[in-house]
Amino acid sequence: MEDQRELILDEATRQFQEKGLKFTMQDLASDMHIAKKTVYHLFPSKEELLIALVENGFQKIHEEKARLMASDLPIEEKIRRVIIAFPDQYRMIDFRRLDELDEKYPTVAACVRKNLAGNWEPTIKLIRQGIVEGKIRNINIPILEMMLTSSFEEFLSTDDLMEAGISYHEALISMMDIIMSGLIKNDG
Numbered sequence: 001m002e003d004q005r006e007l008i009l010d011e012a013t014r015q016f017q018e019k020g021l022k023f024t025m026q027d028l029a030s031d032m033h034i035a036k037k038t039v040y041h042l043f044p045s046k047e048e049l050l051i052a053l054v055e056n057g058f059q060k061i062h063e064e065k066a067r068l069m070a071s072d073l074p075i076e077e078k079i080r081r082v083i084i085a086f087p088d089q090y091r092m093i094d095f096r097r098l099d100e101l102d103e104k105y106p107t108v109a110a111c112v113r114k115n116l117a118g119n120w121e122p123t124i125k126l127i128r129q130g131i132v133e134g135k136i137r138n139i140n141i142p143i144l145e146m147m148l149t150s151s152f153e154e155f156l157s158t159d160d161l162m163e164a165g166i167s168y169h170e171a172l173i174s175m176m177d178i179i180m181s182g183l184i185k186n187d188g
Contacts, residue, residue, distance in 0.1 A: 050108040058115040060087045075130045084172040
């Protein structure tokens with residue numbers, strides 16, 4: 001049953017990538033060649049499916065963060081990558097489509113926000129380690145956390161990126177470049 005659940009979540013991810021929130025439970029069932037009843041047995045509503053999709057996605061993001069933290073990368077690169085960790089299967093998804101959540105699925109939107117704002121402790125520990133090692137300057141970590149969380153939310157809730165032709169992932173990389181390099185040009 002758990003395998004079937006995972007297959008449905010994988011297909012829902014693909015459907016979201018293709019159609020945004022417009023995919024239906026029938027779309028899932030048809031494309032998977034299973035009965036719609038099977039989908040509803042595991043996910044009684046589309047909202048519950050979307051919540052499971054969000055939770056599953058953030059679980060994979062945390063797994064990617066743990067992998068990066070255990071790597072031999074220099075601390076500065078670990079911080080850069082951990083903050084915007086994204087498993088490969090999510091890189092092609094247009095997360096800018098999530099702006100509809102607040103209107104149609106407020107519970108799912110709240111789940112996204114809770115996950116964006118939560119579980120910062122491993123990243124903060126890594127930043128503190130970088131400060132102790134003298135690789136990162138002493139910064140106000142709560143302000144950085146608020147800046148990052150706000151940026152993630154804004155990237156998800158605006159059409160500005162789409163209008164500028166910037167993907168969600170590209171926006172994250174640019175944001176980290178600005179945070180890690182700052183605004184002042186270093187000619188040295």
